[in-house]
Amino acid sequence: xxxxxxxxxxxxxxxxxxxxxxxxxxxxxxxxxxxxxxxxxxxxxxxxxxxxxxxxxxxxxxxxxxxxxxxxxxxxxxxxxxxxxxxxxxxxxxxxxxxxxxxxxxxxxxxxxxxxxxxxxxxxxxxxxxxxxxxxxxxxxxxxxxxxxxxxxxxxxxxxxxxxxxxxxxxxxxxxxxxxxxxxxxxxxxxxxxxxxxxxxxxxxxxxxxxxxxxxxxxxxxxxxxxxxxxxxxxxxxxxxxxxxxxxxxxxxxxxxxxxxxxxxxxxxxxxxxxxxxxxxxxxxxxxxxxxxxxxxxxxxxxxxxxxxxxxxxxxxxxxxxxxxxxxxxxxxxxxxxxxxxxxxxxxxxxxxxxxxxxxxxxxxxxxxxxxxxxxxxxxxxxxxxxxxxxxxxxxxxxxx
Amino acid sequence: xxxxxxxxxxxxxxxxxxxxxxxxxxxxxxxxxxxxxxxxxxxxxxxxxxxxxxxxxxxxxxxxxxxxxxxxxxxxxxxxxxxxxxxxxxxxxxxxxxxxxxxxxxxxxxxxxxxxxxxxxxxxxxxxxxxxxxxxxxxxxxxxxxxxxxxxxxxxxxxxxxxxxxxxxxxxxxxxxxxxxxxxxxxxxxxxxxxxxxxxxxxxxxxxxxxxxxxxxxxxxxxxxxxxxxxxxxxxxxxxxxxxxxxxxxxxxxxxxxxxxxxxxxxxxxxxxxxxxxxxxxxxxxxxxxxxxxxxxxxxxxxxxxxxxxxxxxxxxxxxxxxxxxxxxxxxxxxxxxxxxxxxxxxxxxxxxxxxxxxxxxxxxxxxxxxxxxxxxxxxxxxxxxxxxxxxxxxxxxxxxxxxxxxxxxxxxxxxxxxxxxxxxxxxxxxxxxxxxxxxxxxxxxxxxxxxxxxxxxxxxxxxxxxxxxxxxxxxxxxxxxxxxxxxxxxxxxxxxxxxxxxx
Numbered sequence: 001x002x003x004x005x006x007x008x009x010x011x012x013x014x015x016x017x018x019x020x021x022x023x024x025x026x027x028x029x030x031x032x033x034x035x036x037x038x039x040x041x042x043x044x045x046x047x048x049x050x051x052x053x054x055x056x057x058x059x060x061x062x063x064x065x066x067x068x069x070x071x072x073x074x075x076x077x078x079x080x081x082x083x084x085x086x087x088x089x090x091x092x093x094x095x096x097x098x099x100x101x102x103x104x105x106x107x108x109x110x111x112x113x114x115x116x117x118x119x120x121x122x123x124x125x126x127x128x129x130x131x132x133x134x135x136x137x138x139x140x141x142x143x144x145x146x147x148x149x150x151x152x153x154x155x156x157x158x159x160x161x162x163x164x165x166x167x168x169x170x171x172x173x174x175x176x177x178x179x180x181x182x183x184x185x186x187x188x189x190x191x192x193x194x195x196x197x198x199x200x201x202x203x204x205x206x207x208x209x210x211x212x213x214x215x216x217x218x219x220x221x222x223x224x225x226x227x228x229x230x231x232x233x234x235x236x237x238x239x240x241x242x243x244x245x246x247x248x249x250x251x252x253x254x255x256x257x258x259x260x261x262x263x264x265x266x267x268x269x270x271x272x273x274x275x276x277x278x279x280x281x282x283x284x285x286x287x288x289x290x291x292x293x294x295x296x297x298x299x300x301x302x303x304x305x306x307x308x309x310x311x312x313x314x315x316x317x318x319x320x321x322x323x324x325x326x327x328x329x330x331x332x333x334x335x336x337x338x339x340x341x342x343x344x345x346x347x348x349x350x351x352x353x354x355x356x357x358x359x360x361x362x363x364x365x366x367x368x369x370x371x372x373x374x375x376x377x378x379x380x381x382x383x384x385x386x387x388x389x390x391x392x393x394x395x396x397x398x399x400x401x
Numbered sequence: 402x403x404x405x406x407x408x409x410x411x412x413x414x415x416x417x418x419x420x421x422x423x424x425x426x427x428x429x430x431x432x433x434x435x436x437x438x439x440x441x442x443x444x445x446x447x448x449x450x451x452x453x454x455x456x457x458x459x460x461x462x463x464x465x466x467x468x469x470x471x472x473x474x475x476x477x478x479x480x481x482x483x484x485x486x487x488x489x490x491x492x493x494x495x496x497x498x499x500x501x502x503x504x505x506x507x508x509x510x511x512x513x514x515x516x517x518x519x520x521x522x523x524x525x526x527x528x529x530x531x532x533x534x535x536x537x538x539x540x541x542x543x544x545x546x547x548x549x550x551x552x553x554x555x556x557x558x559x560x561x562x563x564x565x566x567x568x569x570x571x572x573x574x575x576x577x578x579x580x581x582x583x584x585x586x587x588x589x590x591x592x593x594x595x596x597x598x599x600x601x602x603x604x605x606x607x608x609x610x611x612x613x614x615x616x617x618x619x620x621x622x623x624x625x626x627x628x629x630x631x632x633x634x635x636x637x638x639x640x641x642x643x644x645x646x647x648x649x650x651x652x653x654x655x656x657x658x659x660x661x662x663x664x665x666x667x668x669x670x671x672x673x674x675x676x677x678x679x680x681x682x683x684x685x686x687x688x689x690x691x692x693x694x695x696x697x698x699x700x701x702x703x704x705x706x707x708x709x710x711x712x713x714x715x716x717x718x719x720x721x722x723x724x725x726x727x728x729x730x731x732x733x734x735x736x737x738x739x740x741x742x743x744x745x746x747x748x749x750x751x752x753x754x755x756x757x758x759x760x761x762x763x764x765x766x767x768x769x770x771x772x773x774x775x776x777x778x779x780x781x782x783x784x785x786x787x788x789x790x791x792x793x794x795x796x797x798x799x800x801x802x803x804x805x806x807x808x809x810x811x812x813x814x815x816x817x818x819x820x821x822x823x824x825x826x827x828x829x830x831x832x833x834x835x836x837x838x839x840x841x842x843x844x845x846x847x848x849x850x851x852x853x854x855x856x857x858x859x860x861x862x863x864x865x866x867x868x869x870x871x872x873x874x875x876x877x878x879x880x881x882x883x884x885x886x887x888x889x890x891x892x893x894x895x896x897x898x899x900x901x902x903x904x905x
Contacts, residue, residue, distance in 0.1 A: 117471060119470050119471070120472060123470055123573040129492060129537075132415060132523060132524075133469065133481065133492035133537040134473045134492075134494035135492055135537070136466055136470055139466055143463070143482065143483060146463065146464065147462050178861050202467060203465070203467060203505070203506060204464070205506075252491060252493075253431070261430050
């Protein structure tokens with residue numbers, strides 16, 4: 001039997017501004033919660049993979065592993081990566097290779113400690129040449145929207161519908177986020193009109209409510225080998241397919257500009273590995289750094305045809321549903337609130353996505369619990385680094401010993 | 402950016418939009434690279450240097466940035482987008498564009514339009530940092546600064562005497578109008594460095610020669626943003642002057658000069674002398690002489706504030722050589738005295754002005770002496786000369802000095818442009834000369850007399866050649882007449898003018 005990675009525990013902090021806390025305090029909280037959720041002790045761990053996008057820039061923290069070693073008082077192998085999904089990818093590789101059995105994957109970001117310089121830093125890391133030309137993080141999304149509108153010739157009333165569809169994505173994610181006590185915008189509902197008004201107020205193409213916020217936070221999960229999982233847990237979430245891919249650092253020089261080639265490549269690999277069609281996905285956690293990113297990712301994954309996602313999303317808005325309809329069936333997307341409402345502490349964001357899928361698949365999501373239509377539902381996570389520079393796609397299902 | 406090596410590498414590419422082309426398959430890249438992705442390892446060492454600096458691009462998509470990153474805050478709001486040159490794309494900011502608050506932003510108004518690269522300051526920096534530059538800055542190809550093709554021809558005819566081979570005047574799109582006087586005002590991202598490059602670029606397009614033939618570059622300025630670091634090195638790098646001797650180094654001698662408003666004119670004779678010497682040695686030689694200024698003036702209520710009524714912005718460039726000369730330099734005379742009528746102490750932002758003292762014992766005395774000495778030397782009377790072009794700090798002085806020398810107002814008016822551009826300082830009398838060259842007929846004679854405070858004058862006698870007719874056609878889209886009056890000039894108020902002058 002092939003070895004599969006199984007998530008047996010997940011923990012996270014609240015996302016938002018943690019003015020009083022050091023990064024290591026946040027990761028400690030998330031890590032302890034994950035260990036508790038998995039019911040294991042730190043001495044059970046074989047290795048730790050942690051992620052932070054730019055703690056070295058925001059907090060001038062160098063060797064993150066040393067902090068974790070000191071917190072856990074262990075001397076096991078540890079590695080730092082840039083995103084939660086890349087850390088998890090390394091953990092999965094190690095588990096599947098039989099190198100480690102029990103691995104802690106954690107993510108942390110402390111963005112508000114450097115709030116006044118954060119957009120310059122994000123741009124410099126995101127694509128230096130766009131930064132040199134005057135680009136902003138928001139401009140990436142707006143230029144992609146312009147490319148989308150031009151390529152698919154969306155004009156007049158169709159353009160208005162597209163913009164409404166995008167506004168609805170923000171509304172929907174806030175609706176879910178409002179029910180998530182750990183979300184950045186817990187209890188904060190907005191209307192579609194609020195999104196539109198914000199664009200008008202700033203006199204920009206996309207507005208305040210089209211973008212995910214700047215957040216602090218930490219998240220962690222415990223991943224074990226399916227061979228040994230039975231020792232620690234009687235249920236879990238199994239990673240049945242995964243894929244990752246990269247694309248050019250400069251958006252302007254990429255071949256595909258109305259979506260992300262990296263996501264298309266990664267999802268192809270993930271679906272092939274899982275042996276399922278995109279239509280089998282009942283719950284997805286997508287990387288909605290902007291409302292547009294959720295929209296184009298629906299197309300990149302093959303859930304909707306390129307250039308048509310907005311029509312389906314608009315239909316959900318018209319019908320007042322918090323789900324997207326695919327082939328007549330209801331699909332849930334970003335039930336934690338997405339990056340938009342849950343928050344976006346880069347290195348920890350992916351952890352919150354897996355935290356949500358873990359709890360949803362195991363029916364532990366409280367009043368956000370979705371009703372799965374099949375007995376063995378599939379869920380999916382997409383995490384992206386930079387503006388589509390790297391993409392990770394994971395397909396998950398329930399696991400029993 | 403506080404890292405000099407990073408700044409050097411970034412501006413080296415960005416200033417000229419440098420790239421590579423595979424000589425095997427013709428695939429092009431923005432940013433130089435060592436091999437082609439299509440041809441793989443077989444293309445190693447077979448990539449050719451290219452640039453998009455003289456090309457026409459298309460603004461494909463754009464958005465408005467009202468909340469910029471910290472380094473671009475001073476430029477808010479601006480339009481930012483992706484520009485394509487065929488299959489190649491670069492990010493870019495539109496410049497020379499004031500986004501009015503009341504206007505709703507409609508990207509499709511801009512998308513699909515042709516643009517040209519403009520060399521500008523890239524973003525803000527601290528007062529001790531290197532001034533970042535780039536040409537990832539664009540304006541529309543059919544507006545104030547039209548696209549002009551840069552097509553290289555082999556140099557042809559040898560002239561009897563070295564002289565002007567080509568010229569270029571650059572003034573900005575913005576103007577302030579007070580009374581009957583108009584003055585050129587830099588956009589926020591312009592300064593003496595950017596103006597110098599723009600003027601040099603226009604001269605090079607008119608000359609239609611490879612930059613590598615130019616082996617000496619002089620830039621005269623009294624408003625270099627640096628106290629120490631030449632403008633000339635930047636011009637040499639962006640225009641690729643002198644032969645490429647590897648590692649980004651070029652075989653060109655570059656030097657900045659400073660003598661108030663005669664920093665550039667003084668070097669014309671040096672360039673001519675060098676050209677003559679090199680020609681006698683049997684070597685093709687060209688020199689470029691630029692006068693570039695964005696002179697600052699104190700606010701009107703402060704000491705030195707009287708200058709605030711006259712400062713302009715712009716640059717002039719001349720290419721001097723032996724071949725395809727459009728105006729031969731027949732003779733010159735220079736004079737100097739230690740007359741402190743205008744000065745700026747080191748570390749001071751604004752210069753001081755001698756008031757009434759700048760007239761008789763300064764401007765008039767030096768210009769009249771230099772002009773008379775040269776006319777005596779050349780055995781010429783004012784009636785033998787077609788055009789008289791003196792330094793022009795205001796409209797009154799040039800006409801007065803012309804009269805005192807015996808010139809008629811008609812001989813002086815064609816070269817009197819201070820009322821259109823303001824005082825261009827190092828480029829002041831050269832701009833007048835360029836205005837005359839734009840309309841002069843072959844064999845006409847021009848007397849140019851500069852004046853630099855401090856003080857001194859350079860007088861030159863020039864004779865126009867028949868080759869001027871063809872040459873000036875190459876840059877006629879952006880000639881003096883166009884820069885004086887065209888539908889795209891934008892008039893701004895005094896507060897905006899002060900803000901633009903201070904820059905980013």
